[in-house]
Amino acid sequence: MNDTILVTGGTGNLGSHVVTRLARQDCRVRVLSRRPPTDQGSPAVEWCTADLAIGDGIDSALDGVGTVIHCATDGRTRHGDVAATRNLLDAAGRAGGPHIVYVSIIGVDRHPLPYYRAKYDSERLLESSGLPYTILRAAQFHEMLHFALSRAARLPVVPVLAGTCFQSVDTAHVASRAVDLAVGMPRGRVADLPGPQTLTMAALARAYLRVSGARRPVLPVLLPGRVPRAYREGLHLASAPLPGSRTFEDFLATGPAVRVPAAARKRAP
Numbered sequence: 001m002n003d004t005i006l007v008t009g010g011t012g013n014l015g016s017h018v019v020t021r022l023a024r025q026d027c028r029v030r031v032l033s034r035r036p037p038t039d040q041g042s043p044a045v046e047w048c049t050a051d052l053a054i055g056d057g058i059d060s061a062l063d064g065v066g067t068v069i070h071c072a073t074d075g076r077t078r079h080g081d082v083a084a085t086r087n088l089l090d091a092a093g094r095a096g097g098p099h100i101v102y103v104s105i106i107g108v109d110r111h112p113l114p115y116y117r118a119k120y121d122s123e124r125l126l127e128s129s130g131l132p133y134t135i136l137r138a139a140q141f142h143e144m145l146h147f148a149l150s151r152a153a154r155l156p157v158v159p160v161l162a163g164t165c166f167q168s169v170d171t172a173h174v175a176s177r178a179v180d181l182a183v184g185m186p187r188g189r190v191a192d193l194p195g196p197q198t199l200t201m202a203a204l205a206r207a208y209l210r211v212s213g214a215r216r217p218v219l220p221v222l223l224p225g226r227v228p229r230a231y232r233e234g235l236h237l238a239s240a241p242l243p244g245s246r247t248f249e250d251f252l253a254t255g256p257a258v259r260v261p262a263a264a265r266k267r268a269p
Contacts, residue, residue, distance in 0.1 A: 003028055003066050004028040004030050004046075004064050005022055005028065005029055005030070005065070005066070005067045005068070005069060005182055005183075006030045006031075006032055006065045006067070006098075007019050007031050007032065007069045007071060008052060008068065008069070008071055008072035008084075008088065009032075009071035009073060009262075010032065012072070013141065013143055013171055013259055013261070014103060014141070014175055015069075017171055017172045017174075017176075018069055018175045018178055019031055020175075021175055021176055021179045022179055022182075025179070025183070028046075029044065029045045029046065030046040030047070030061065030065065031046070032048055032050050032058075032061045032072070033047060033049060033050075034049065034051050035049060048061045052072055052083075052084035052085075052087050052088055053074070053083060053084055055090070055091065058087060058088060059091050059094060059095065061091075062091055062092060062094075062095040062098065065095065065098050066099065067098055067099045067100075067182050068092065068098050068100050068101065069101045069103070069178055069179070070088060070102045070103070071103055071178075073119075073262045074262065081115075081118040081119065081121075081122055082118055082121045082125065085102075085125050086125055088100075089126060089129045092131055093131065097130075099132045099133070099134070099182070099185075100126060100129075100131055100133045101133070101136065101178055102122065102123065102126055102133065102134070102135050102136070103138060103174065104119045104120075104122070104123055104135055104136065104137045105119050105137055105138065105140070106137045106138065106139050106167075106192045106193075106194060106237065107137075107236040108120035108137065110230070110235040111235040111236050112226045112227055113230070116236070123135055132186035133186055134181045134182075134186050134188065134189075134190060135188065135190065136174075136177060136181060136190055136193060137189070137192045137193065138169055138174045138177075138192070138194075139166070139168055139169040139192075139194040139195050139236075139237075139238065140166055140167075140168050140169070140236070141168065141170075141174070142168045142169070142170055142195075142251040142256075143256070143259045144261045145166060145201075145248065146208070146251070146259070147258055147259060147260060147261055149205050149208040150208070150258045152205065153209065153212070153216060155216075156216065157216060157217050157218075157219045158205050158217070158218045159221045160200075160201040160202050160204075160205050160218060160219070160221065161201050161221065161223065161231055161232070162202075162220035162221055162223075164201045164232055165200050165201070165234060165237065166195075166198075166201060166237075167194035167197065167198050167237055167238060167241050168195045168199075168204070168248050169195035169196075169245055170195065170246040170251060172246075173193075174193060193242065194237070194238035194240075194241050195241060196241050196242060196243045196244065196246075196247055197241050197247055197248070198237065198240075201220075202218050205218045206218055207249045211249065211252040211253060
């Protein structure tokens with residue numbers, strides 16, 4: 001019986017939360033990684049070595065797998081995410097067609113940011129693959145804004161995007177939703193998952209400064225170009241925030257370490 005759940009990107013921000021929740025539910029979990037981890041972690045979690053970028057080792061990783069939660073991402077180029085998804089789907093077809101749960105981003109079909117467009121291209125590959133699938137679009141994670149604001153706060157004045165709001169969401173909340181979808185039947189594209197508040201980037205910056213104890217003026221900057229304009233127009237937002245998850249300020253209150261998001265991370269050789 002194909003009851004193993006494979007998690008791609010299982011060592012990343014979202015993927016690590018997904019793996020933890022699956023293990024807590026006594027699911028059979030396998031993590032796909034480009035290299036063996038130094039710490040194997042829970043004995044309930046199986047590790048396999050594969051490279052989605054070139055397709056190496058994916059067939060073995062999918063052996064006995066009934067569901068894949070696809071969290072792996074490569075934000076450096078639009079081609080990287082799409083090629084990885086294509087290689088995964090090709091191997092999944094050869095493996096008998098496991099249920100693919102793909103975590104995407106709200107507004108990827110509207111927003112011109114190349115990273116978002118890569119997510120949308122990957123969604124379309126999945127929709128046309130003939131495989132059973134579920135697509136969950138979530139808002140930007142708290143960690144992403146935490147990273148951006150921590151960098152901006154190094155300056156004497158904190159620059160933020162003018163006229164821009166975010167509905168940032170707790171990563172653990174998204175992971176919980178992805179796991180619920182993974183243990184259920186394929187559902188196509190499900191409802192978007194924004195965070196509990198719609199806040200301007202300036203308000204988010206002030207919250208960051210307040211919690212961190214730093215004193216800096218916040219300067220909204222009106223940037224030219226298609227991408228800043230798309231953010232001002234709210235093309236990355238859901239129709240309304242969704243209560244029930246941790247707010248950005250609650251997240252900050254835990255004293256989290258700054259994590260480099262996948263979209264800004266350099267890939268190790």
